[in-house]
Amino acid sequence: MTKFVYAFAEGNRDLKDLLGGKGANLAEMTRLGLPVPPGFTITTEACRAYLADGEVPAGLDEEVGDHLRRLEERMGRRLGDPADPLLVSVRSGAKFSMPGMMETVLNVGLTDASVAGLAAQSGSDRFAWDSYRRLIQMFGKTVCDVPGDAFEAAIDDAKKAKGVRDDVDLDSRDLEQLVDAYKKIFREHTGRDFPQQPREQMELAVRAVFASWNAERAVLYRRQERIPADLGTAVNIVAMVFGNLGPDSGTGVAFTRDPATGERGVYGDYLQNAQGEDVVAGIRNTVTLQELEKLDAASFAELMRIMTVLEGHYKDLCDIEFTIERGRLWMLQTRVGKRTAAAAFIIAHQLVDEGVIDLDEALLRVDGVQLSHLMFPAFAMTDAKPLAKGVAAAPGAAVGKAVFDARRAAEWADKGEKVILVRRETNPDDLPGMIAATGILTSRGGKTSHAAVVARGMGRTCVCGAEDIEVGVDRFTVDGTVVHEGDLLSIDGTTGKVYLGEIPVEPSPVVQYFEGKPVAGALVTAVDRLLRHADQVRRLGVRTNADTADDAARARRFGAAGIGLCRTEHMFLGTRRALVEELILATGQDGQAVALEKLLPLQRKDFVEILTAMDGLPVTIRLIDPPLHEFLPSLEELSVKAATGEASARERELLAAVRRTHEQNPMLGLRGVRLGLVIPGLFEMQVRAIAQAAADVRAAGGDPRPEIMVPLVGAVQEFEVVRAQALAVIADVAPDVTIPIGTMIEVPRAALTAGDIAASAEFFSFGTNDLTQMGWGFSRDDVEAAFFPRYLDLGIFGVSPFETLDAQGIGRLVRIAVEEGRAARPDLKIGVCGEHGGDPASVHFFHDTGLDYVSCSPFRVPVARLEAGRAALEGGSSDSR
Numbered sequence: 001m002t003k004f005v006y007a008f009a010e011g012n013r014d015l016k017d018l019l020g021g022k023g024a025n026l027a028e029m030t031r032l033g034l035p036v037p038p039g040f041t042i043t044t045e046a047c048r049a050y051l052a053d054g055e056v057p058a059g060l061d062e063e064v065g066d067h068l069r070r071l072e073e074r075m076g077r078r079l080g081d082p083a084d085p086l087l088v089s090v091r092s093g094a095k096f097s098m099p100g101m102m103e104t105v106l107n108v109g110l111t112d113a114s115v116a117g118l119a120a121q122s123g124s125d126r127f128a129w130d131s132y133r134r135l136i137q138m139f140g141k142t143v144c145d146v147p148g149d150a151f152e153a154a155i156d157d158a159k160k161a162k163g164v165r166d167d168v169d170l171d172s173r174d175l176e177q178l179v180d181a182y183k184k185i186f187r188e189h190t191g192r193d194f195p196q197q198p199r200e201q202m203e204l205a206v207r208a209v210f211a212s213w214n215a216e217r218a219v220l221y222r223r224q225e226r227i228p229a230d231l232g233t234a235v236n237i238v239a240m241v242f243g244n245l246g247p248d249s250g251t252g253v254a255f256t257r258d259p260a261t262g263e264r265g266v267y268g269d270y271l272q273n274a275q276g277e278d279v280v281a282g283i284r285n286t287v288t289l290q291e292l293e294k295l296d297a298a299s300f301a302e303l304m305r306i307m308t309v310l311e312g313h314y315k316d317l318c319d320i321e322f323t324i325e326r327g328r329l330w331m332l333q334t335r336v337g338k339r340t341a342a343a344a345f346i347i348a349h350q351l352v353d354e355g356v357i358d359l360d361e362a363l364l365r366v367d368g369v370q371l372s373h374l375m376f377p378a379f380a381m382t383d384a385k386p387l388a389k390g391v392a393a394a395p396g397a398a399v400g401k402a403v404f405d406a407r408r409a410a411e412w413a414d415k416g417e418k419v420i421l422v423r424r425e426t427n428p429d430d431l432p433g434m435i436a437a438t439g440i441l442t443s444r445g446g447k448t449s450h451a452a453v454v455a456r457g458m459g460r461t462c463v464c465g466a467e468d469i470e471v472g473v474d475r476f477t478v479d480g481t482v483v484h485e486g487d488l489l490s491i492d493g494t495t496g497k498v499y500l501g502e503i504p505v506e507p508s509p510v511v512q513y514f515e516g517k518p519v520a521g522a523l524v525t526a527v528d529r530l531l532r533h534a535d536q537v538r539r540l541g542v543r544t545n546a547d548t549a550d551d552a553a554r555a556r557r558f559g560a561a562g563i564g565l566c567r568t569e570h571m572f573l574g575t576r577r578a579l580v581e582e583l584i585l586a587t588g589q590d591g592q593a594v595a596l597e598k599l600l601p602l603q604r605k606d607f608v609e610i611l612t613a614m615d616g617l618p619v620t621i622r623l624i625d626p627p628l629h630e631f632l633p634s635l636e637e638l639s640v641k642a643a644t645g646e647a648s649a650r651e652r653e654l655l656a657a658v659r660r661t662h663e664q665n666p667m668l669g670l671r672g673v674r675l676g677l678v679i680p681g682l683f684e685m686q687v688r689a690i691a692q693a694a695a696d697v698r699a700a701g702g703d704p705r706p707e708i709m710v711p712l713v714g715a716v717q718e719f720e721v722v723r724a725q726a727l728a729v730i731a732d733v734a735p736d737v738t739i740p741i742g743t744m745i746e747v748p749r750a751a752l753t754a755g756d757i758a759a760s761a762e763f764f765s766f767g768t769n770d771l772t773q774m775g776w777g778f779s780r781d782d783v784e785a786a787f788f789p790r791y792l793d794l795g796i797f798g799v800s801p802f803e804t805l806d807a808q809g810i811g812r813l814v815r816i817a818v819e820e821g822r823a824a825r826p827d828l829k830i831g832v833c834g835e836h837g838g839d840p841a842s843v844h845f846f847h848d849t850g851l852d853y854v855s856c857s858p859f860r861v862p863v864a865r866l867e868a869g870r871a872a873l874e875g876g877s878s879d880s881r
């Protein structure tokens with residue numbers, strides 16, 4: 001029979017798939033002998049079965065019963081025993097951390113009967129009634145969908161009636177009455193009384209936690225974070241320890257290093273006399289761990305000892321949740337902590353220096369997505385006076401209009417506005433607005449508040465806990481200044497400063513370092529070291545997509561080993577468009593030859609510049625690809641002019657040509673090699689320009705290495721015609737320059753006949769943009785707006801296949817072409833130049849598939865270098881999470 005329940009002592013940290021992150025780490029801490037309250041974990045497998053069948057799998061309740069009995073024996077108390085009750089928490093915990101997205105119910109086991117037992121046990125009536133009202137509230141909301149506002153209103157009424165501000169000012173009688181009010185609310189909304197059977201409470205809570213995997217906000221969070229939808233959550237049932245037993249109790253969170261900068265030290269927040277999520281929810285302002293040392297030196301010392309044990313054991317930054325119950329410290333959670341992109345690099349580098357991990361491991365601890373975050377610009381040095389200062393929670397420089405409501409933030413962003421979401425504190429319901437915003441500002445909460453944790457995960461700039469600002473419904477005030485919705489704000493997530501108006505931004509130090517400028521600092525040192533290591537271990541080459549000398553030079557500074565795609569179409573735009581019009585309008589070959597003659601020197605000049613910028617490195621030049629209409633005036637404009645009699649004679653002539661060449665589906669029409677075969681001399685002119693440019697650069701003492709690439713080939717016969725013409729031109733113009741001739745593989749038929757094509761092509765480069773477009777039958781210019789959001793909602797794909805290569809489908813075409821191409825020509829050079837060439841997950845796929853290089857835009861070159869190194873170390877696995 002399947003085992004669905006594991007005692008903490010039975011698990012370990014490698015069982016995250018089964019026990020979730022929280023369960024696996026609680027087990028690990030138990031094994032390390034750290035003070036973890038006893039408990040057990042119900043597996044994700046049980047959750048998946050529940051979600052599939054709508055009921056818990058057979059035998060689960062019995063297995064839970066067995067573990068509960070053992071827990072009761074160990075604690076010497078029975079669940080909900082009226083005289084001396086054991087209480088438990090029922091907590092969600094998925095494989096990947098999803099902060100605040102799923103449910104937790106605390107104090108399970110409290111009933112009308114056992115509340116008195118808890119009072120006697122704790123010596124505090126107030127504590128017992130407070131725990132009971134919390135249970136009814138959490139259970140009502142989570143298990144029975146009672147609106148949370150109803151409970152909030154009742155507690156507000158109680159405070160008002162008594163004339164106090166804080167929950168802690170309600171005494172035991174007030175709370176007893178509040179329990180009555182809560183029970184009424186529960187009955188009104190559910191049609192039944194609050195359950196008085198402890199086991200029933202627990203079983204219902206377990207089911208609710210299972211179900212919360214599919215709560216709307218959890219679904220949204222998973223999509224954002226690319227967490228698979230079918231993992232399910234584990235459920236942890238843990239003996240309660242209480243942080244709300246009075247001033248000698250409390251609860252807190254801590255990091256072994258600063259998660260924003262990676263600096264070693266003691267970072268965390270502590271809240272006295274508090275329970276559960278109070279500390280991260282920003283209900284009251286927390287104190288630092290240094291303050292805890294003053295409050296409870298013994299617990300502080302024990303916490304420091306445990307943090308050292310955990311860092312030593314996990315060999316990484318850990319974050320921790322703990323509770324102190326009457327001076328006794330308990331560990332409620334640990335995990336390898338989330339961190340900013342900068343901290344990830346700095347910490348990995350530090351751990352190598354400290355001898356804790358080696359460079360390979362360090363490289364696996366960072367990723368290309370983080371590196372790309374570090375390439376964002378930051379605020380220029382400014383003497384502008386900040387309006388307020390908060391906690392620097394997630395770095396970056398964000399400028400946008402203040403918006404005070406998550407839904408409005410999403411609406412404004414949809415209209416193209418940049419917004420800063422300003423909230424007192426955020427909660428999971430604010431997620432759509434947090435995703436839409438460029439920055440997030442809160443007045444409450446520390447580095448571990450919901451806003452901070454979520455923003456860091458998403459790479460959003462965030463300043464939180466800016467206590468001086470008073471956030472209202474449609475404005476905030478600070479020192480008498482009123483900031484209205486729509487006013488411009490600049491927030492600096494690296495310093496925590498908040499400015500009114502727009503502050504100019506400047507490039508990131510990491511980009512400046514790539515540019516070869518003299519910059520110093522821990523971050524740049526770490527990036528340099530890890531990238532150099534990636535270069536050493538990677539097998540994949542990294543080239544760039546560039547079609548100007550400037551881009552080529554920048555990419556070279558960023559580490560590109562050549563150009564993988566030089567698109568030649570821009571060389572036909574701007575003032576040169578008139579020449580293309582002439583080419584189309586020319587009747588007869590002579591007229592066309594004249595137009596081509598005029599284009600030739602212009603093209604040659606472009607190529608000389610690019611070949612010079614990439615001297616000594618390969619430059620793959622693609623012959624012209626887009627459909628003709630992109631170089632001609634618009635049909636609509638010309639038609640209107642003709643209809644209103646404003647068209648010149650030339651425009652009327654052009655209109656006829658535009659009508660003649662008009663296509664319903666131009667992306668599937670006369671473009672690429674087809675155009676080259678239809679307009680005589682066009683490709684030959686380009687080849688001539690390339691060969692002449694190479695000869696000129698060589699004559700000037702350079703080392704030009706052009707490669708000619710034919711676009712949109714679907715059949716070897718197309719390629720062969722172009723190749724024969726090109727060889728003739730090269731033999732004529734530059735007989736002693738070697739110019740390999742190869743093809744894009746971007747039409748599915750080309751991939752399927754790659755063996756034939758490789759017999760004449762000297763290299764392949766996958767055009768995965770077109771291959772995706774044609775393989776799926778998606779118009780790449782239309783679908784992302786038209787129906788991709790719906791497809792993402794439905795989970796048809798987790799990420800756009802234009803962003804990350806669809807390894808299963810389009811990837812199969814790639815694999816076939818690599819295999820059959822290499823079978824025909826073992827030394828066939830193969831690269832990729834579609835957008836996927838710079839996408840971290842896709843880079844791993846291309847490594848695994850045996851490509852020689854990836855080519856991507858200049859700014860993604862460092863990202864591709866890093867990921868190529870990681871892919872080599874991961875050796876075969878393409879899971880880059």
Ligand code: PEP
Nearest residue numbers: 746767768769770833834
């Ligand atoms: C491609 O199709 O992937 C490609 C690189 O070519 P383009 O994007 O110019 O069509």
Ligand code: MG
Nearest residue numbers: 746767769770
């Ligand atoms: Mg293409």
